[in-house]
Amino acid sequence: LGKPGQGFKVAMKAFDKTRPPVAMGAVGLARRAYEEAVAYSKERKTFGKAICENQAISFMLADMLMGIDAGRFLVYRAALEADAGRPNTHFASMAKCFCADHANKVAADAVQIFGGNGFNSEYPVEKLMRDAKIYQIYEGTSQIQRMIISRWLLSQDY
Numbered sequence: 001l002g003k004p005g006q007g008f009k010v011a012m013k014a015f016d017k018t019r020p021p022v023a024m025g026a027v028g029l030a031r032r033a034y035e036e037a038v039a040y041s042k043e044r045k046t047f048g049k050a051i052c053e054n055q056a057i058s059f060m061l062a063d064m065l066m067g068i069d070a071g072r073f074l075v076y077r078a079a080l081e082a083d084a085g086r087p088n089t090h091f092a093s094m095a096k097c098f099c100a101d102h103a104n105k106v107a108a109d110a111v112q113i114f115g116g117n118g119f120n121s122e123y124p125v126e127k128l129m130r131d132a133k134i135y136q137i138y139e140g141t142s143q144i145q146r147m148i149i150s151r152w153l154l155s156q157d158y
Contacts, residue, residue, distance in 0.1 A: 019092040026099035037110040089150035097145035100135035
């Protein structure tokens with residue numbers, strides 16, 4: 001694996017390969033929460049119309065989708081750099097951090113769209129919200145990812 005005393009460096013380089021798939025898992029969770037929210041918002045009626053017709057709900061759904069696609073492209077970039085044999089540490093950290101944070105926002109917003117039903121275990125969004133949290137913790141917390149990104153950007157000559 002490496003020379004004695006270099007274990008920490010070896011372990012940290014492994015994260016460059018493992019963080020993009022973890023980030024894509026967060027994208028998948030966000031996508032599921034988004035799809036549940038869209039379907040529910042089309043079915044749920046208040047004052048004679050589907051709640052998705054309310055601007056506040058439709059804007060939440062739009063924000064969910066924009067972030068899901070942005071996260072997917074961050075993961076693709078991190079994977080592209082790794083596949084090309086180029087350094088991808090900051091790309092992997094950006095993907096992991098953004099996707100983890102966005103998955104949590106999407107899951108929380110899905111619960112909000114579901115209203116009181118969002119906390120009911122008969123609906124999947126309550127579990128998705130609980131499941132989303134782990135993405136901000138393992139493979140390095142979102143705070144650690146921000147530290148890695150900021151150290152990289154401050155090392156650049158602009």
